[in-house]
Amino acid sequence: MLSYLKVERGPLRAELKATLESGEAFEKPIEPKVFNRKERFDDEILGESFGTKFNIPKLGDGSAHVKDLLDALRIWVDRQDAPRRLGVQHMGLHGDEFALPGRTLCADGWAEESETVYLEREITPERLVEIQSDTAEYDSSSVAEILETVPYTRDTERLLPVLGWFYAAPFRPLVEEFTESGEFNHLNVTGDTGSGKTTTLSYLWRCFGMAGEPFSVDSSNFAQVATFSCTNSIPLWFDEYKPSDISSYRLDFFHNLYRKA
Incomplete structure (x- = not known):
């Protein structure tokens, strides 16, 4: 759990980071409704990587109810002690920061702990942003x-x-x-x-x-x-x-x- 994201005209979101057994990791902001149905959870969480899976533990003679597990995950997210940041739906300048897909630019370069996070929508303009990292070499x-x-x-x-x-x-x-x-x-x-x-x-x-x-x-x-x-x-x-x-x-x-x- 990286942070809670306050969104204008939208529900509070949680920014999660998942690390898989392969070492692959991805970050994703989610809404509480992700845990309402297994199909939505599969699409938005499991659908992020080929390496994700949802193990349902065995309890006694049967399996735990999927709805109970999703409810437990939602409560777990709600109880995390995580910083609160601003989730924005427009790329660009917000206060003293410039929010872009996957990262945020501040006066000193790419911010490690920004106050603003851009919420990606998987649209074409997001894929056209091409700004190199601080470590990129240039003359x-x-x-x-x-x-x-x-x-x-x-x-x-x-x-x-x-x-x-x-x-x-x-x-x-x-x-x-x-x-x-x-x-x-x-x-x-x-x-x-x-x-x-x-x-x-x-x-x-x-x-x-x-x-x-x-x-x-x-x-x-x-x-x-x-x-x-x-x-x-x-x-x-x-x-x-x-x-x-x-x-x-x-x-x-x-x-x-x-x-x-």
Whole structure:
């Protein structure tokens, strides 16, 4: 038992760490309802690894009732002396910490005991976050050269506003606090075909901790809702915005989410 997680608009959760006989370990935040039914327990706990199993002990002439065992596990979780932390449903800045899938970033690097934990939802944006650990090796002179050179890779008059937006995006909650409108503007990059829009944004996206392909305006409604609702301060990049190639229904749905984001 690692901690209890207080979740806004949700039940208190428990962050568990399971270590298997093979030495494999995994961490998972769970809700109390996990112990309501054996099927749910199997899906959410046993389903995390091939090496998990649920042994039902023999009591006298028969086996213990599964419901009694699950109730006992729930009570055991409730009685643990564990720290209480905040479970958040949006990747990004929360107070002085930046919550991401599996770990949390603070001023001194990756936090060993953070106050904030991101609750993963198994959606595409989570898999695109790619920030190396503190132990990763890098050439500081190369990093300095990149930072100094990037503003001059395109016409500076056009690129500097884009670069400034990327630098500001991780601090969106703070920007919204002191702006009169309480809003953070979207970034729209326009240009002729072949002018390098995709190449430039792809490179900046990587520089700011994201990897993979950009999101599609023509994706399913579920995918769009999951993408727009996954973060409060991580840049989300939608490419190939071509209204003439997109159905009016899809386009209206995207515009509605875009305005509210």
